[in-house]
Amino acid sequence: MALVSLTNVSKTYPPAERGGAQVVAVDDVTLDIEAGDVFGIIGYSGAGKSTLVRLVNALEPATSGRITVDGRDLTVMPERELRGIRLGIGMIFQQFNLFGAKTVWQNIAYPLKVAGASKAEIAARVAELLDFVGLADKARNYPDQLSGGQKQRVGIARALATSPRLLLADEATSALDPETTQEVLALLKRVNREFGVTIIVITHEMDVIQSIATKVAVMDGGRVIEHGDVFDVFSDPQNPSSRRFVSTVVKGVPSPAELDVLRERHEGRIVTISFRDGDVSQASVFLELAAAGLEFELVYGGINDIQGRAFGHLTLAIRGADAAIDPALARIAERVDVTEVP
Amino acid sequence: MDRLFELQGEFWTAAVETLYMVGLTLLIGGTAGLLLGVVLYTTRPGSLLSNGAIYNVVNVVINFFRPIPFIIFIAAVQPLSRLVIGTGIGNNALIFALSLAASFAIARIVEQNLLTVSPGVIEAARSMGAGPLRILSTVVVPEALGPLILGYTFVLVAIVDMTAVAGLIGGGGLGTFAQVYGYRQFEPVITWAAVLLIVVFVQGVQFLGNWLARKVLRR
Numbered sequence: 337m338a339l340v341s342l343t344n345v346s347k348t349y350p351p352a353e354r355g356g357a358q359v360v361a362v363d364d365v366t367l368d369i370e371a372g373d374v375f376g377i378i379g380y381s382g383a384g385k386s387t388l389v390r391l392v393n394a395l396e397p398a399t400s401g402r403i404t405v406d407g408r409d410l411t412v413m414p415e416r417e418l419r420g421i422r423l424g425i426g427m428i429f430q431q432f433n434l435f436g437a438k439t440v441w442q443n444i445a446y447p448l449k450v451a452g453a454s455k456a457e458i459a460a461r462v463a464e465l466l467d468f469v470g471l472a473d474k475a476r477n478y479p480d481q482l483s484g485g486q487k488q489r490v491g492i493a494r495a496l497a498t499s500p501r502l503l504l505a506d507e508a509t510s511a512l513d514p515e516t517t518q519e520v521l522a523l524l525k526r527v528n529r530e531f532g533v534t535i536i537v538i539t540h541e542m543d544v545i546q547s548i549a550t551k552v553a554v555m556d557g558g559r560v561i562e563h564g565d566v567f568d569v570f571s572d573p574q575n576p577s578s579r580r581f582v583s584t585v586v587k588g589v590p591s592p593a594e595l596d597v598l599r600e601r602h603e604g605r606i607v608t609i610s611f612r613d614g615d616v617s618q619a620s621v622f623l624e625l626a627a628a629g630l631e632f633e634l635v636y637g638g639i640n641d642i643q644g645r646a647f648g649h650l651t652l653a654i655r656g657a658d659a660a661i662d663p664a665l666a667r668i669a670e671r672v673d674v675t676e677v678p
Numbered sequence: 679m680d681r682l683f684e685l686q687g688e689f690w691t692a693a694v695e696t697l698y699m700v701g702l703t704l705l706i707g708g709t710a711g712l713l714l715g716v717v718l719y720t721t722r723p724g725s726l727l728s729n730g731a732i733y734n735v736v737n738v739v740i741n742f743f744r745p746i747p748f749i750i751f752i753a754a755v756q757p758l759s760r761l762v763i764g765t766g767i768g769n770n771a772l773i774f775a776l777s778l779a780a781s782f783a784i785a786r787i788v789e790q791n792l793l794t795v796s797p798g799v800i801e802a803a804r805s806m807g808a809g810p811l812r813i814l815s816t817v818v819v820p821e822a823l824g825p826l827i828l829g830y831t832f833v834l835v836a837i838v839d840m841t842a843v844a845g846l847i848g849g850g851g852l853g854t855f856a857q858v859y860g861y862r863q864f865e866p867v868i869t870w871a872a873v874l875l876i877v878v879f880v881q882g883v884q885f886l887g888n889w890l891a892r893k894v895l896r897r
Binding site for chain 2: 393395416419420423425426427429433434435436437438446447449450451478480494504
């Protein structure tokens with residue numbers, strides 16, 4: 337059974353002003369998140385992803401639908417019981433939200449105190465976590481003495497203190513520079529692999545999904561418009577909005593403006609060939625074109641690697657007689673996707 | 679100068695009375711104000727234990743009493759003072775009226791300072807399963823401690839100011855001393871002696887407050 341299961345979940349807020357329309361932040365979302373996954377939820381700001389993740393640890397109550405975590409239905413639980421559930425779910429934030437008046441050590445110890453751990457347990461666990469995030473020497477420092485990356489590492493240690501099975505990361509890297517982002521993502525990957533913690537990653541940056549997620553859901557206007565394996569969504573996005581996100585990291589199909597430039601620079605017919613892992617090798621495509629005596633040039637594209645599987649789009653300018661090109665393309669199209677750009 | 683020397687005993691007695699009034703007011707009014715401020719903060723819409731009814735009642739009560747000039751307020755609460763502490767005159771009656779007035783002012787200052795705590799930090803505590811009262815005592819108040827200390831320092835200086843009218847209801851203190859022995863007897867040296875001591879006292883309080891706040895804020 338899924339670790340987190342959302343069934344027809346909606347969240348609406350009352351209108352901001354009298355007589356206004358109510359705000360639908362999450363609209364009829366059904367989603368299963370399996371234990372062990374790094375589940376990415378991507379969308380533009382206002383797409384409802386932050387609200388969605390707050391429904392999972394019941395920081396916000398759902399308006400309708402059913403939410404279960406570990407088989408327990410949150411939507412019928414009284415607040416006091418929900419606190420127990422939250423103890424078992426870690427959360428990290430874009431702005432880190434560390435307690436500024438507490439030291440790094442005290443920050444990480446806080447959830448353990450809430451959980452009622454003994455002093456000895458707290459000391460041992462905090463030391464272990466400080467070690468894990470590589471901040472053992474900062475235990476006595478205050479958050480405002482740390483860099484952004486260090487703050488988020490404290491946030492991660494704090495979120496992991498009670499050994500939760502689920503970690504919610506709400507735009508956890510959006511306030512960090514690219515290098516620090518990679519550091520934090522690598523740490524999250526370790527959390528997933530070494531401790532088997534399931535992670536839900538909320539982000540508007542596709543490269544975050546590309547780096548760590550195994551599954552992805554694309555949100556737009558409060559709805560999940562597409563979800564699946566990251567490889568599938570990246571290599572073959574079905575929805576225009578997903579396609580826009582994918583295009584931010586995958587150098588694939590040239591945009592109309594880029595096509596104009598390409599056509600100006602290159603003679604011949606312009607064709608995009610899309611490869612997917614295991615479909616067919618590039619070599620066989622090139623051999624086919626060569627066998628037909630065609631001259632071709634690679635003008636655009638790239639091969640992407642998602643979790644060890646490759647896919648990509650190559651755009652070729654092919655010169656030669658149509659009579660030779662057409663049958664060659666037909667033969668290639670039997671094995672891979674071929675799109676002729678008019 | 680000779681006159682000041684003669685009145686040395688009265689002068690120091692007055693100083694102690696002022697300290698007594700200020701100290702007790704800070705203790706009583708400060709505690710009541712802290713409680714009221716916390717109630718305002720926690721019951722305000724969208725807060726930890728939001729409760730519109732309680733918030734509105736406390737809010738209206740504070741807004742009702744706050745604008746009353748203290749010199750009138752003393753007279754207005756005199757019957758209440760007689761009822762509660764058995765007297766309407768003297769230093770203790772002043773402490774009663776002043777504690778009441780100060781608690782309303784402090785409630786606002788406490789509320790405002792607690793509101794500066796970032797909602798994100800409170801959300802983080804909630805996400806760890808902490809309940810409202812725990813969040814209040816272990817997150818909200820500690821996070822706002824620096825500004826709270828500065829707020830209390832500000833109020834303390836105002837309390838010193840207000841104790842000076844104790845003479846109005848037969849109380850003592852440096853204000854009364856300056857009035858009775860300085861102003862009314864045409865002895866500016868006496869008046870200025872009281873002024874100087876109050877200035878020293880206020881400076882001391884301000885210095886202490888700043889120092890404490892800096893220590894808490896570590897900057």
